[in-house]
Amino acid sequence: MLSVASSAGIDVGKQYLDVGFFPAAKPLRVVNEATGIAKIVSVLRAKGVGRVVLEAVGSYARKVICALVEAGFQVFVVNPRRIKAFRDAEGLIAKTDRLDAALIARFAYKMSQDLRPIPDADQLILKALSTRRRQLTELIAMEKTRLRQAMDQMIIDSCRHLIATLEKACGEIEEEVDAAHLRRRPLGAQARNSHLNSGLWPTYFDTPHHRYAGAGNN
Secondary structure, X not given: OOEEEEEEEEEEOOOEEEEEEEOOXXXXXXXXXXXXXXXXXXXXXHOOEEEEEEEOOHHHHHHHHHHHHHHOOEEEEXXXXXXXHHHXXXXXXXXXXXXXHHHHHHHHHHOHHHOOOOOHHHHHHHHHHHHHHHHHHHHHHHHHHHHHHOOOHHHHHHHHHHHHHHHHHHHHHHHHHHHHHHXXXXXXXXXXXXXXXXXXXXXXXXXXHHHOOOOOOO
């Protein structure tokens, strides 16, 4: 059972993901790829973490955010300026990826009332996109296995053609996730001020929901 009383912070880099916890626990560092992200999900589940906070750092965080949403965690993407202000308030000077992850976890716990999760509707779309990307990735892996085993030229050509098609489709899904993080629907003044005061960069999807409503179905 996931418990929001236990929080995690993730410092996102191009190569590595550093995870900190509050209450304090042994930090975790993994590579920023599928195997590392799966490790994070497994560890967070084992520790009963429900709330996960990341800084808004662009495309490097895309895959881990998708995986966390798909796994059912409460995911919050926070303006880095808020984390910096929190660090200054704690009087911290030293700065490393692991220290930042621990700081983000403390922020997630202490500032929980000011956090706004990715909106539910957006979570559903993001989850569907993530599920579809995973399905395509699995299909690509299977076709690459068949390609390595193939001896007939026609089968080789068929595998290569299908791999290229699947990779193109997977790339389009990933581009849609990236674009969704950049687009925002117009907000009313009250809602816009609320989001600005919270220091979050919320995700709004302009893509009609019906386009992906069934994307996560097997």
